Amino acid sequence: MSLWFELIASGLITGGIYAVVAIGLNLQYGLMRILNISHGEFLMLGAYLTWLAHTVLQVNPLAFLPVVALVMFVAGVLVYRLCFYRIVSTAPAVEVIEARSLLVGFGLLYLVQNLAYLAWGADLRGYSFLVETLEIGGARFNLNRVVVFGFAMAASLALLAVLRFTLIGKAVRAMMQSPTGAQLVGIDTKVLHPVVFGAGLALAGVAGALLSTVFEISPAMGEPYTVTALIVIVLGGLGSALGSLLGGFLLGLVETFGMHFTSPSLKMVLSYGVLIAVLLARPKGLFTR
Amino acid sequence: MNSRHALLALLAGGLALAALPWLLSDFLLALALSCVMYAGLAVSWSMFCGPTNYLSLATAAFFGLGTYVTAWGAGALPYGLSVLAGGLVAAGFAALIGAAVLHLRGAYFAVITFGMGELVRHGITYYEKAFEGTVGRIIAEAPESTTVYWMVLLVSMGAVAAAVLVRDHRLGLALRGIGSDEERAQTLGVNARRSKIAAFALSAFFAGALGAAMAVRWTYIDPLTVFNPFIGFQTVLIAMVGGAQTILGPIASAVVFGLLTEFLRLQFPYLFLVILGFLLILLVLYLPGGIASLFERWRWRRGNV
Amino acid sequence: MGIVHFVRGAAAVALAAMAAVPALAQDVRIGYAISRSGPGAPGAQTSQEPNYIMWAEQVNAAGGLNVGGKKRKIELIGYDDRTDAETMLRTYEKLMTSDKVDLILPPWGTGLNFALMPLAQRHGYPMLSPTATGRKLLSLKNPYFFPLLQQPDVMMEALATFLKARGTKTAAVVHVDELFGLEQAAALEKAFKEKGIQIIEKKSYPFGVKDLQPVLRDIKAKEPGAFIALSYPPDTFLITAQSKALAFNPSAFYAAVGTAFPIYRDKMGAATVEGVMGLGTWNPKSGPAAKAYFDAHVARWKKEPDRWASAHCWAGLQILQQAVEKVGLDRKKIRDYIASTEFDTVIGKIRFKNGENVSTPGVVSQWQNGEFEVVWPPERATASSQFPKPGWN
Numbered sequence: 001m002s003l004w005f006e007l008i009a010s011g012l013i014t015g016g017i018y019a020v021v022a023i024g025l026n027l028q029y030g031l032m033r034i035l036n037i038s039h040g041e042f043l044m045l046g047a048y049l050t051w052l053a054h055t056v057l058q059v060n061p062l063a064f065l066p067v068v069a070l071v072m073f074v075a076g077v078l079v080y081r082l083c084f085y086r087i088v089s090t091a092p093a094v095e096v097i098e099a100r101s102l103l104v105g106f107g108l109l110y111l112v113q114n115l116a117y118l119a120w121g122a123d124l125r126g127y128s129f130l131v132e133t134l135e136i137g138g139a140r141f142n143l144n145r146v147v148v149f150g151f152a153m154a155a156s157l158a159l160l161a162v163l164r165f166t167l168i169g170k171a172v173r174a175m176m177q178s179p180t181g182a183q184l185v186g187i188d189t190k191v192l193h194p195v196v197f198g199a200g201l202a203l204a205g206v207a208g209a210l211l212s213t214v215f216e217i218s219p220a221m222g223e224p225y226t227v228t229a230l231i232v233i234v235l236g237g238l239g240s241a242l243g244s245l246l247g248g249f250l251l252g253l254v255e256t257f258g259m260h261f262t263s264p265s266l267k268m269v270l271s272y273g274v275l276i277a278v279l280l281a282r283p284k285g286l287f288t289r
Numbered sequence: 290m291n292s293r294h295a296l297l298a299l300l301a302g303g304l305a306l307a308a309l310p311w312l313l314s315d316f317l318l319a320l321a322l323s324c325v326m327y328a329g330l331a332v333s334w335s336m337f338c339g340p341t342n343y344l345s346l347a348t349a350a351f352f353g354l355g356t357y358v359t360a361w362g363a364g365a366l367p368y369g370l371s372v373l374a375g376g377l378v379a380a381g382f383a384a385l386i387g388a389a390v391l392h393l394r395g396a397y398f399a400v401i402t403f404g405m406g407e408l409v410r411h412g413i414t415y416y417e418k419a420f421e422g423t424v425g426r427i428i429a430e431a432p433e434s435t436t437v438y439w440m441v442l443l444v445s446m447g448a449v450a451a452a453v454l455v456r457d458h459r460l461g462l463a464l465r466g467i468g469s470d471e472e473r474a475q476t477l478g479v480n481a482r483r484s485k486i487a488a489f490a491l492s493a494f495f496a497g498a499l500g501a502a503m504a505v506r507w508t509y510i511d512p513l514t515v516f517n518p519f520i521g522f523q524t525v526l527i528a529m530v531g532g533a534q535t536i537l538g539p540i541a542s543a544v545v546f547g548l549l550t551e552f553l554r555l556q557f558p559y560l561f562l563v564i565l566g567f568l569l570i571l572l573v574l575y576l577p578g579g580i581a582s583l584f585e586r587w588r589w590r591r592g593n594v
Numbered sequence: 595m596g597i598v599h600f601v602r603g604a605a606a607v608a609l610a611a612m613a614a615v616p617a618l619a620q621d622v623r624i625g626y627a628i629s630r631s632g633p634g635a636p637g638a639q640t641s642q643e644p645n646y647i648m649w650a651e652q653v654n655a656a657g658g659l660n661v662g663g664k665k666r667k668i669e670l671i672g673y674d675d676r677t678d679a680e681t682m683l684r685t686y687e688k689l690m691t692s693d694k695v696d697l698i699l700p701p702w703g704t705g706l707n708f709a710l711m712p713l714a715q716r717h718g719y720p721m722l723s724p725t726a727t728g729r730k731l732l733s734l735k736n737p738y739f740f741p742l743l744q745q746p747d748v749m750m751e752a753l754a755t756f757l758k759a760r761g762t763k764t765a766a767v768v769h770v771d772e773l774f775g776l777e778q779a780a781a782l783e784k785a786f787k788e789k790g791i792q793i794i795e796k797k798s799y800p801f802g803v804k805d806l807q808p809v810l811r812d813i814k815a816k817e818p819g820a821f822i823a824l825s826y827p828p829d830t831f832l833i834t835a836q837s838k839a840l841a842f843n844p845s846a847f848y849a850a851v852g853t854a855f856p857i858y859r860d861k862m863g864a865a866t867v868e869g870v871m872g873l874g875t876w877n878p879k880s881g882p883a884a885k886a887y888f889d890a891h892v893a894r895w896k897k898e899p900d901r902w903a904s905a906h907c908w909a910g911l912q913i914l915q916q917a918v919e920k921v922g923l924d925r926k927k928i929r930d931y932i933a934s935t936e937f938d939t940v941i942g943k944i945r946f947k948n949g950e951n952v953s954t955p956g957v958v959s960q961w962q963n964g965e966f967e968v969v970w971p972p973e974r975a976t977a978s979s980q981f982p983k984p985g986w987n
Contacts, residue, residue, distance in 0.1 A: 314691060314692050315687045315690075315691040315692070316684065316687045316688035316691055316692045317692075319683065319684040319687045319688075320684060323680060323684065411800065414771055414800070415771075418771055418776065418798070422776070422780075423773070423776060424771060424772060424773050424776055425705075425708075425730065425773045427708070427730060427733075427734070429734065431712065503680070506679075506680070506683060506709070507679045507680075507683075507708075507709045508708045508709050508711060508712055508734075509704075509705055509708030509709060509730075511705060511772075511773060513633075513705070513772070513801070514679055514705050517678065519632075519676070519678060551684075554673060554674060554681075555673065555688075558630075558672065558673050558674055559630065559674070561674070562631060562674075562676075
């Protein structure tokens with residue numbers, strides 16, 4: 001019994017982290033068709049900011065989360081204005097936005113990642129935080145992992161609530177369903193786009209801040225998370241925040257159970273196998289209508 | 290320019306490039322090799338992705354498969370044959386996955402092709418470990434670097450020739466039809482599925498052959514090195530910056546990119562990737578049509594004078 | 595037409611810039627490519643490039659390299675290879691054939707060293723490689739290649755002897771699916787078999803894994819006497835944290851690459867890593883030379899060197915310096931001298947036999963009170979071992 005509990009809990013913890021990274025990326029894609037391949041670099045920035053705050057100023061990483069969110073939000077609005085606004089407003093078709101935003105994303109990836117190399121060097125960095133053990137129902141976990149899971153869930157659910165219940169959330173959803181219809185009823189893309197892009201980066205930054213409490217950090221740490229996030233949003237369906245959450249959980253569970261019942265070496269083969277199987281059966285992802 | 294003129298120009302260009310080993314130092318020849326390789330990769334990528342508007346991230350998979358064919362055949366197959374076999378294996382693999390995933394579009398297709406690449410990488414790692422007890426392979430007998438250069442040049446020229454022929458014949462027309470409106474193309478009698486699979490496999494052939502041709506330079510082949518996503522991304526980048534709808538654009542882009550990156554890398558050993566990222570963003574924002582649009586503009590202006 | 599002119603002009607400037615930069619004739623020019631970006635960067639920037647730079651600075655501060663009785667300054671020429679084999683090769687082709695540097699220093703990691711070996715032999719440049727290990731490298735029998743790290747079988751033999759002497763009967767092994775993990779695992783199996791230690795569980799995992807708790811849980815249930823992880827840095831950290839969470843505390847807990855990094859102690863906490871064993875060769879207590887090197891590194895870089903490859907890298911630079919000061923800059927003579935001489939280095943005597951460093955023995959190290967103490971073999975030990983491992987803190 002406790003074996004199952006532990007496997008499920010492990011899977012959900014991993015999946016919850018995947019989900020919070022993916023949701024931010026998915027918002028940007030769903031609303032603006034921006035395929036921001038540099039998402040993981042902003043996650044890395046969040047991690048470094050938190051590491052600096054903790055090691056230099058002795059700030060508690062969790063108390064620092066709002067600061068990271070705010071800084072990354074502002075950064076997001078700026079990045080949108082400087083890099084993506086022109087693309088979104090001048091491109092003749094959505095495929096063109098996808099393609100050009102991908103290229104700009106590569107540019108940002110090089111730029112941000114290598115600025116981090118210049119600023120902090122390539123060495124692994126990290127700090128020790130909440131390394132105690134937590135025992136729940138006979139299963140044992142690193143406390144910091146559980147805390148990360150809790151905060152990741154809180155951030156994801158808060159975002160889902162905003163999308164569901166607030167005016168701006170309704171505007172975003174309306175815009176995803178029908179961009180022209182939404183503009184006809186008076187929704188202003190000039191405000192909405194930068195705000196949503198900033199929110200996406202804020203989520204990435206928060207994810208990075210949380211991950212820095214568990215894992216060691218380096219300037220290239222973001223790349224694998226970008227890849228995982230892309231898989232998760234495709235699994236869950238492009239433009240569906242709830243889909244990303246569930247897709248993240250699914251991927252986490254597949255990895256954990258796969259590792260237990262087959263071999264850890266097959267982990268990646270299983271993840272990609274599931275992705276391919278899902279897309280063959282449901283070409284638009286699991287959780288889209 | 291019709292096919293015959295284009296092919297003649299290609300032949301002339303190829304012959305000129307074939308003389309480079311006598312003109313350049315080892316280092317500049319290595320730089321030329323890199324440019325020619327990326328030109329071949331970018332043209333083969335654009336051959337399929339340009340007209341159809343698909344975004345394939347499978348180049349690294351095809352390239353890596355090709356290198357492994359060389360590694361598996363090392364000692365048994367002569368160099369030329371391994372290059373051919375590398376291309377064929379990649380093309381066969383592309384046809385197989387193409388049949389399964391070419392109905393997807395946009396980001397779905399991009400992610401799944403990237404996933405296929407990773408799947409191949411991990412599959413090969415697992416196979417080598419389980420059945421051969423190793424992950425890396427040594428290629429001890431390597432041909433001269435000039436031989437490698439000529440081989441890569443030959444394959445890249447083949448890619449360009451194929452791109453020209455595809456563009457000017459039925460298949461190219463079908464692909465462009467699919468790119469602008471797949472359903473309409475189908476009602477007009479295009480077998481969309483067959484055309485897409487054929488073009489995807491053809492484009493993979495050249496990526497695989499280039500991988501097989503390059504493998505001998507690296508002595509040691511392991512999945513992490515040869516399925517380097519960097520090679521795949523670089524190819525997409527070059528092709529798109531050049532203008533994937535054209536053939537000349539990706540070629541020019543490969544040369545500009547190759548020389549510029551190397552120049553920056555040697556001049557600014559710490560800052561070059563920052564500069565490169567910055568330039569890339571500027572380029573997309575202010576030259577959205579890619580390098581090819583410069584030719585267009587130039588031709589247009591000349592026509593007007 | 596303007597554009598064509600522009601492109602042509604830019605190309606001319608670029609080619610001119612890429613041509614050799616003539617240096618002052620009296621400088622000794624030493625070139626290398628190293629991973630400043632890409633997957634190899636963390637390792638290269640921890641164990642390798644800082645040593646290259648510090649060495650050149652120290653030699654220059656002392657007046658320069660003594661070549662044939664004349665002191666000549668070192669001019670270090672380093673480029674980023676992005677951890678990409680083709681870029682790395684092209685850079686060395688430039689260094690060896692266009693710039694015609696006097697000497698080279700090797701790139702980072704086993705794969706890139708493999709790729710460079712044929713070129714180094716063709717142009718006759720000795721490679722004293724601090725971060726390449728594996729019998730496969732030696733199987734190429736390249737006369738210019740001198741790897742400084744211990745070979746996997748030497749390391750694993752030492753571990754097996756150490757554990758056997760402490761009555762270990764069973765062990766569980768996990769390893770990363772890379773050449774390093776596989777070679778170490780094969781060597782470990784052989785060594786354990788000879789010593790009669792039974793391997794009751796063996797699992798492998800891919801590089802970049804983010805959760806190994808399910809695997810560790812299964813292993814814990816089998817209660818092995820020793821746990822050996824033939825891991826790379828990210829997984830070394832992961833396995834430590836998750837074993838602690840599971841309260842999986844075998845008598846011997848060993849993880850391979852990364853345990854010797856100071857960041858391992860700082861990230862996991864000095865109390866947590868107490869009693870963890872791993873791959874290491876030295877620490878500041880190993881001797882006066884080691885202490886001097888350690889202090890210089892901390893003073894120059896504001897960070898401690900790692901307790902394994904860093905000192906091997908430094909030893910390689912010392913060997914190169916001694917060889918040049920003995921035979922000058924004739925690279926063939928340098929090669930022959932390296933191949934036939936026993937050197938005094940920061941990690942003790944080093945002598946190469948058929949390209950293998952046969953002097954540095956297999957070493958077992960263990961974290962104790964914030965230092966990675968050498969606990970085996972006895973003649974190199976800086977502290978006695980804690981066995982069995984204390985509980986996790």
